[in-house]
Amino acid sequence: MIHARLLGASLLLGVLALAGCSQGTSTTTTSAPSSAAPAAPVASPTVSVPAKFAAGGVRVALVRQLSSGDYFEQWLAGAQAEAQALKITLEVSSGDGNNDKQALNLEQAVQQKADAIIVDHGFADTVQPAIKKAADAGVPLVAFDVDPGTPKAVALTQDDHQIAELALGALKADTGGTGDVLYVYVSGFAPLDRRNEVWTQFKKDNPGIKEVAQIGVVNNSTASAVADQAKAALQANPGVKAIFAPYDEFAKGAAIAVKELGLQDQIKIYGADISTADIGVITEPNSPWVATATTDPSNVGRIAVRAAALLVAGEQVGAEIKIPPALVTQKQLRDGGIANIEQLTGAVPELTTPDVARVPWAAP
Numbered sequence: 631m632i633h634a635r636l637l638g639a640s641l642l643l644g645v646l647a648l649a650g651c652s653q654g655t656s657t658t659t660t661s662a663p664s665s666a667a668p669a670a671p672v673a674s675p676t677v678s679v680p681a682k683f684a685a686g687g688v689r690v691a692l693v694r695q696l697s698s699g700d701y702f703e704q705w706l707a708g709a710q711a712e713a714q715a716l717k718i719t720l721e722v723s724s725g726d727g728n729n730d731k732q733a734l735n736l737e738q739a740v741q742q743k744a745d746a747i748i749v750d751h752g753f754a755d756t757v758q759p760a761i762k763k764a765a766d767a768g769v770p771l772v773a774f775d776v777d778p779g780t781p782k783a784v785a786l787t788q789d790d791h792q793i794a795e796l797a798l799g800a801l802k803a804d805t806g807g808t809g810d811v812l813y814v815y816v817s818g819f820a821p822l823d824r825r826n827e828v829w830t831q832f833k834k835d836n837p838g839i840k841e842v843a844q845i846g847v848v849n850n851s852t853a854s855a856v857a858d859q860a861k862a863a864l865q866a867n868p869g870v871k872a873i874f875a876p877y878d879e880f881a882k883g884a885a886i887a888v889k890e891l892g893l894q895d896q897i898k899i900y901g902a903d904i905s906t907a908d909i910g911v912i913t914e915p916n917s918p919w920v921a922t923a924t925t926d927p928s929n930v931g932r933i934a935v936r937a938a939a940l941l942v943a944g945e946q947v948g949a950e951i952k953i954p955p956a957l958v959t960q961k962q963l964r965d966g967g968i969a970n971i972e973q974l975t976g977a978v979p980e981l982t983t984p985d986v987a988r989v990p991w992a993a994p
């Protein structure tokens with residue numbers, strides 16, 4: 631902690647903010663990362679471990695809106711792995727899609743004195759009041775994929791505009807910029823809203839692209855709900871040749887629908903996110919899911935915990951951390967014989983970003 635300031639500005643690319651205390655509710659977890667979390671590369675720490683971390687006395691509350699689905703499971707596995715590496719107790723709660731429950735969990739986290747809070751997704755109107763309370767009380771905050779409404783919280787995002795641009799670039803290359811497209815979207819989720827901004831502009835820039843229908847649902851079984859909606863929409867719009875589904879649960883649902891209708895030769899899917907299960911869907915014979923724009927979700931979870939750790943240590947962190955995605959194609963996965971996330975991050979090393987929110991007293 632003492633020497634970290636010497637390294638702060640030069641080591642951290644664009645990170646970090648403040649300090650404090652609080653806790654979440656429901657499930658309490660620490661260590662024991664799942665097998666989905668990739669091991670961190672080995673390197674030497676450059677400064678001594680702050681006493682509170684060395685003593686294992688740091689508690690970080692992770693307050694989630696959603697927890698089901700590959701993306702959220704991998705993200706949590708990464709956060710848990712990083713917490714274990716930094717000797718942080720990570721106290722995890724989830725609203726399970728219930729925004730009032732998430733707001734209550736956040737209120738409780740503010741009342742119970744943990745050292746920092748990470749808010750993972752959420753709707754602005756339900757989480758911002760408690761975030762403001764925490765920020766005013768000096769609690770260090772990291773807000774992932776939710777507008778915290780205050781510059782006192784570090785806003786962590788994936789580059790959602792780029793995610794949409796990469797996926798739509800692939801869609802345009804394959805369709806020649808013309809054709810009927812089915813769009814999957816639910817408003818209110820900050821990352822989906824940002825991707826939607828790009829889709830809106832894309833349609834203006836490509837008048838040959840026609841959005842014939844918009845579907846979408848986010849719940850505990852998003853993929854199967856989207857599959858049902860997509861089947862109905864595709865039956866009503868037989869000319870569709872592409873589906874823009876910028877969330878992996880959307881893309882998985884769309885793929886189920888296309889396969890059940892036997893339309894694999896006519897329709898291609900352009901998605902977002904990745905998991906080992908997604909790689910299986912993308913690479914299976916005759917799969918319509920041909921491209922996905924993505925970060926490594928577990929890497930993003932790791933970054934959230936590192937940013938919180940830096941704040942607890944009193945380091946300055948930039949107001950925004952934005953993680954760049956990569957485009958992953960079906961061809962690339964098949965040609966490279968890539969069957970899981972570990973192989974993917976080996977083949978696409980830019981998906982791992984150890985210099986973002988680097989903690990100088992820890993091995994990266």
Ligand code: SR1
Binds near residue numbers: 701878903
């Ligand atoms: C319901 S919001 C789903 C998105 O959150 C994360 O940003 C993931 O990329 C996912 O697509």
